[in-house]
Amino acid sequence: MSIEIELKLSASTDKIQRVKQWLVEVGASKNNTAAIEWEQKQLHNIYYDTKNHRLRETDIGLRIRKDGDRYIQSVKSAGRVVGGLYQRNESESDIAENKLQLELVDEPYLMILLEEAEEEDGPLAPIFATNFTRDQVTIDYQGAEVEVALDQGHINCIGDDVVAEKLELCEVELELKDGDASVLFALGNELIERFGLALDSESKAERGYRLCHNAPEYTKRLNIVNLTSKTSAEGAFESIAHKGLGHWQYYIKKIKREPSVEAVLQLNRALMFMQTMYSVFAAVIPRHSLLDLRRDWREITKNLSKLIVIAEEINWLKNSKLYGFEYSELTPEESRLEQEFATEHQEFVEYLQTPSYNLKLLRFSRWLYLKKWREAIGESNLEKIQKKEVFPYARKQLQHLLRDLKRHLSDKVSLTSKDYINYLPKMSRTLDIGLFFGCLFDDRARREYRQSWADIVANIQLLEQLAYLDKTLKEKGVEDPLIAEIEAETLIVLQEMREEALSKNPYWN
Ligand SMILES: O=P(O)(O)OP(=O)(O)OP(=O)(O)O
Numbered sequence: 001m002s003i004e005i006e007l008k009l010s011a012s013t014d015k016i017q018r019v020k021q022w023l024v025e026v027g028a029s030k031n032n033t034a035a036i037e038w039e040q041k042q043l044h045n046i047y048y049d050t051k052n053h054r055l056r057e058t059d060i061g062l063r064i065r066k067d068g069d070r071y072i073q074s075v076k077s078a079g080r081v082v083g084g085l086y087q088r089n090e091s092e093s094d095i096a097e098n099k100l101q102l103e104l105v106d107e108p109y110l111m112i113l114l115e116e117a118e119e120e121d122g123p124l125a126p127i128f129a130t131n132f133t134r135d136q137v138t139i140d141y142q143g144a145e146v147e148v149a150l151d152q153g154h155i156n157c158i159g160d161d162v163v164a165e166k167l168e169l170c171e172v173e174l175e176l177k178d179g180d181a182s183v184l185f186a187l188g189n190e191l192i193e194r195f196g197l198a199l200d201s202e203s204k205a206e207r208g209y210r211l212c213h214n215a216p217e218y219t220k221r222l223n224i225v226n227l228t229s230k231t232s233a234e235g236a237f238e239s240i241a242h243k244g245l246g247h248w249q250y251y252i253k254k255i256k257r258e259p260s261v262e263a264v265l266q267l268n269r270a271l272m273f274m275q276t277m278y279s280v281f282a283a284v285i286p287r288h289s290l291l292d293l294r295r296d297w298r299e300i301t302k303n304l305s306k307l308i309v310i311a312e313e314i315n316w317l318k319n320s321k322l323y324g325f326e327y328s329e330l331t332p333e334e335s336r337l338e339q340e341f342a343t344e345h346q347e348f349v350e351y352l353q354t355p356s357y358n359l360k361l362l363r364f365s366r367w368l369y370l371k372k373w374r375e376a377i378g379e380s381n382l383e384k385i386q387k388k389e390v391f392p393y394a395r396k397q398l399q400h401l402l403r404d405l406k407r408h409l410s411d412k413v414s415l416t417s418k419d420y421i422n423y424l425p426k427m428s429r430t431l432d433i434g435l436f437f438g439c440l441f442d443d444r445a446r447r448e449y450r451q452s453w454a455d456i457v458a459n460i461q462l463l464e465q466l467a468y469l470d471k472t473l474k475e476k477g478v479e480d481p482l483i484a485e486i487e488a489e490t491l492i493v494l495q496e497m498r499e500e501a502l503s504k505n506p507y508w509n
Contacts, residue, residue: 002089002090002091002092003087003088003089003090004076004079004086004087004088004089004090004175005085005086005087005175005176005181005184006085006086006088006173006174006175006176006184007083007084007085007086007173007174007184007185007187007188007199008084008086008171008172008173008174008199008200008201008203009084009171009172009173009174009188009191009192009197009198009199009200010170010171010172010197010198010199010200011150011170011171011172011195011197012170013152013170015195015196015197016150016152016170016172018195019150019172019191019195019197020038020135020150022194022195023036023137023139023148024036026139026141036137036139037137038135038136038137039135039136039137040133040134040135040136041067041068041133041134041136042131042132042133042134043065043066043067043130043131043132043133043134043151043153044065044066044129044130044131045063045064045065045066045129045130045131045204046063046064046098046126046128046129046158047061047062047063047126047127047128047129047130047205047208048062048063048064048100048124048125048126048127049062049124049125049127050117050118050121050122050123050124050125051121051122051125052121052122053127053209053213053215054117054120054121055114055117055124056209056213058113058117059077059078060075060076060077060078060110060113060114061074061075061076061077061078061203061205062074062075062100062114062124063205064095064098064099064100066098070094071094071095071096071097071098072092072093072094072095073092073093073094073095073100073101073104073105074090074091074092074093075090075091075105075107075110075114076088076089076090076091076203076205077089077090077110080242081201081246081249082242082245082365082368082369083199083201083245083249083361083362083364083365083366084188084199084200084201084362084365085181085184085185085365085369086203089107089110091105091106091107091110093105093106100124102114102115102118125159126158126159127157127158127159127208127209127212127213128155128156128157128158128208128209128211128212129155129156129158129208130153130154130155130156130169130204130208131153131154131156132151132152132153132154132169133151133152133153134149134150134151135149135150136148136149136150138177141183141186141187142183142186142187143179143180143183144176144177144178144179144180144183144184145176145177145178145179146174146175146176146177146179146183146184146187147173147174147175147177148172148173148174149172149173149175150171150172151169151170151171151172151173152169152170153168153169154166154167154168154169155167155169155204155207155208155211157208157211157212158212159212167207167208167211169204169207171200172191172197174187174188181369181370182366182370185362185365185366185369185370188362189359189362192355192358192359192362193355193359196353196354196355197358198352198353198358199358199361199362199365201249201252201253202253219262219266220247220250220251220266221266222243222244222247222266222269222270222273222432222435223435224435224438224439225239225240225243225435225436225437225438225439226239226439227239227390227437227439227440228439228440229389229390229391229440231390232385232386232387232388232389232390233281233284233385233388233389233390233393234284234285234385234386234388235390236281236390236393236394236436236437237277237281237284237285238368238371240273240277240281240436241274241277241368242368243273244270244273244274244277245270245274245364245365245368247266247269247270247273248267248270248271248274250266251263251264251266251267251270252267252352255267255345255348255349255352256349256352259341259342259345259346261311261314261315261341264304264307264308264311265308265311265312265315267304267308268304268308268311271297271300271301271304272425272428272429272432273432273435274297275297275429276429276432276433276436277436278290278294280397280433280436283393284385284388284393285373286373286376286377288376289372289373289375289376289377290373292363293363293364293367296360296363296364297360297364299356299360300357300360300361303348303351303357304348306344307341307344307345307348310337310340310341310344311341313337313468314334314337314338314341316464316465316468316469317330317333317334317337317469317472319465320465320466320469323462323486325469325480325482325483327473327476327478327480329473329476329478330472330473330476333472333476390437390440391440394436394437394440394508395508397433397437398433398434398437398506398508399506399508401430401433402506404426404430405427405430405502406502408423408426409423409456409498409501409502410502411495411498411499411502414495415491415494415495416491417463417466417467417487417491418467420460420463420491420494421460421463421464421467423460424457424460424461424464427453427456427457427460428457430453431450431453431454431457434446434450434453437508438450441507441508442507445507446507448504448507449504449506449507452497452500452501452504453501455497456494456497456498456501459490459493459494459497460494462486462490463487463490463491463494466483466486466487466490467487469483470483470484
């Protein structure tokens with residue numbers, strides 16, 4: 001079993017030709033000898049799974065590749081994707097014929113998973129195929145050996161669970177064969193700047209499943225970060241950053257495919273999550289090492305901001321209907337929002353293809369992958385933060401938050417809708433911090449405690465929705481006393497809820 005480290009960039013046919021030409025020039029001028037040698041292959045790959053796609057669920061890709069006269073069976077784990085950089089476990093074995101031979105998988109753990117899937121969920125059968133031409137060359141780039149593959153072809157479904165017939169493939173893959181992973185970022189940077197390629201965090205297998213797996217899509221929510229009490233504060237920071245970035249990437253893939261309001265709201269969640277992370281870890285990760293990155297994310301946020309505002313308004317109107325607030329006067333407003341959303345969506349998707357966005361994401365991925373903050377810390381402090389335990393740190397942060405909550409939401413002060421709404425971002429940040437560190441504490445106690453605060457947040461969101469509805473209706477010359485009634489009731493409920501929430505013993509004590 002080996003670990004594959006690979007940077008993937010999406011391209012177009014003409015860009016691929018230009019990349020090819022450029023690599024010839026770079027290769028030749030470097031060695032000062034003859035042109036680099038390209039190898040061209042026709043690769044035919046069939047991906048297997050059980051009928052209910054059990055392997056997909058376990059994030060395993062199983063395929064047989066036909067490469068000339070060779071048949072190669074490979075199993076890949078989903079691993080970790082940072083920007084377009086993939087780190088995956090991979091097991092490859094030559095097989096005599098076009099037939100799975102699970103006993104050849106050299107990682108016992110993976111072999112057991114595959115055999116179990118077959119025993120419990122039926123035979124492994126072909127699901128989809130990728131057929132592409134690969135132009136491949138190994139270059140020496142800044143002292144490292146990098147295999148560059150230019151892939152062009154298609155993904156096709158096999159069988160009857162078909163969504164669409166064919167998906168085009170056109171991508172550049174940079175695989176590190178020897179040397180430092182930082183070189184992949186440098187080469188990726190060059191390819192984005194020169195040819196406008198875009199980072200791609202969706203593997204061929206993922207795309208194949210999307211095309212051929214007719215399963216309903218569910219909303220993936222940001223959930224608790226996986227930490228143990230042995231994790232250092234620095235390690236916790238990394239896990240949280242990966243979680244935030246993973247959420248961002250997931251919904252970027254979705255938004256590139258379709259104009260989804262939910263995806264925009266979730267992207268906003270990812271941005272808030274990462275912002276909170278920076279402030280919570282200010283004592284661990286020096287602020288000055290973050291300046292450029294924060295500026296980058298601010299600019300990305302700016303490009304998404306209009307879409308966020310429209311998505312929120314669409315969402316408020318939709319939710320209001322669920323509460324029974326339906327007004328024919330608002331129908332033109334809804335259509336206007338839908339239209340604006342479509343236009344802004346188009347613009348944002350175009351922005352996602354620009355070097356400006358892709359270089360920023362690459363910079364962040366590089367910083368995270370290569371733990372670049374360490375350079376700003378200095379030897380002695382580095383040792384300190386590596387030894388700093390997360391548990392006391394987490395407690396301190398949670399305690400600090402509670403003090404702030406008590407100050408603002410004490411049952412002694414009476415609060416208006418506006419006060420609550422103004423406090424909402426802070427409340428949401430508080431819940432995120434619970435996700436950062438929750439894993440370190442008793443799960444039941446944590447859930448119970450969190451629920452009281454989550455209910456408060458849900459009610460404040462209702463107030464926010466009512467305020468928007470009221471304002472929009474008034475603009476149309478409509479007044480509905482029911483809105484004020486529900487608002488008053490919600491304020492009473494919130495008063496009781498905060499009394500109860502504040503009286504509970506926090507789970508970290
Ligand atoms: O040839 P590989 O192993 O890089 O695999 P692939 O067919 O390019 O697929 P992926 O998108 O998983 O790298």
